[in-house]
Amino acid sequence: MPGLSTWHGAGATVDYVEVRSWGRVRVAAGAPTGPVEGRPAAAAAFERDARAASARVLWFAVENPADVGPDRPSVVIGAEPVWRTGRWPEIVASKASVRAQIRRAANKGVVAERWPAKRASASPELRTVLADWLARRGLPPLAFLADPFVLDEPGDRQFVVAMRDGAVVGYLAFVPGDEAFVEWIIRARDAPNGTSALLLDAAVRDLPPDGTFTLGLVPLSTHAPLSEDAPPLLVRALLAWTRAHATRFYNFDGLERFKAKFVPDRWRPLSLVTDGRPVSMWTFHDVAAAFAAPRAPTRFVARALADAVVEEAGTLARRLAPALGAGRE
Structure with a gap:
């Protein structure tokens, strides 16, 4: 690993x-x-x-x-x-909220593409999306089993990339096998709602139907x-x-x-x-x-x-700014 x-x-x-x-x-x-x-x-x-x-x-x-x-x-x-992969189409068909999310992203022009690991690892667009995603997390990047820097050493991972108008708006990384491990779903700040569900749907439908998969x-x-x-x-x-x-x-x-x-x-x-x-x-x-x-x-x-x-102080300042501005008028 x-x-x-x-x-x-x-x-x-x-x-x-x-x-x-x-x-x-x-x-x-x-x-x-x-x-x-x-x-x-x-x-x-x-x-x-x-x-x-x-x-x-x-x-x-x-x-x-x-x-x-x-x-x-x-x-x-x-x-x-844990899911049986062959049951995924049934889940999507029976779960209206999941279908709506996938449809919402598709209606906004989001499409999912399979990228080989070499292309994903060399992509500055994917690294920009990751950097933006990390900037919105509450923790500094973790090591061990939660290391998000899989683009540096993709190994046998495979990637599904969400594109909109030619720009990357998210990606999914998974480790294939008898039980596939969907390791990361990373969304850009401006990715349309439903992008994560669309990525997962595209990845799972391409897996062998007699296997299983987990989201960790x-x-x-x-x-x-x-x-x-x-x-x-x-x-x-x-x-x-x-x-x-x-x-x-x-x-x-x-x-x-x-x-x-x-x-x-x-x-x-x-x-x-x-x-x-x-x-x-x-x-x-x-x-x-x-x-x-x-x-x-x-x-x-x-x-x-x-x-x-720092984050909470900034949030508080933004909330107080309208009131303070009104007081000066």
Whole structure:
């Protein structure tokens, strides 16, 4: 997977990133890949290699914690929606709001085109759209599984680009496979309403009908079940606070509503699994280090808070400007 290191051993592979948190930590992107029956042995081998390098291990976004090993400390961190690709035309036909969005964008002259990765990677128009999109986010760009700079290293990703009057107004990036992963849908500021739905429709209709696809993790999703073993009180408080107050940085509710409106077949829970250490506040510091790299998590959060203060001050000034102007008249 582009942007991550890959470990090979015990008949499996592990994609991971190594960062500095409280010491060295290797955060794996999911469980080992390979035959199901061999995954726990592969996870144990990966952890032995990490310990030999004086690093601990975390397994992030694991579908089945048993793939890492039995009785591991874990906590459900969210859920991802999954669709059977062949059911997509039925969804569009039965969901009036989805059809209306696709039609709205098409009526505004938006068309979707498949671009090879080489053309997408070299396109200044796509990079301009990305830069504008990032400027409107509440967080500085993330690393690890939320890295938006896939144009730099597209790997085997494929791209669908939204065009209007010859100009790029958005694009979608996905990783093909038996289960395709729709990784990014990026819209320009002036993209007509419905552009995202039109891009998704164009991408899915071109996938093999006997496969599945996902739009990826929704952190702290309301569709995720509770963890089998309740995490410590401080961890539960952290997760609850994040869900309630982090909207300025990451719109959990909006992301979940967007994905849910396409009527997934199911929501698949994803967990954070440790190498045997209890789940604690320090566990989430390690996760934050992976997403913030190469910045320190504390500096990353401080930057996000500073950006939020500046943005809210600007919003307040714009709201007060008419009243202040009227007072001077």
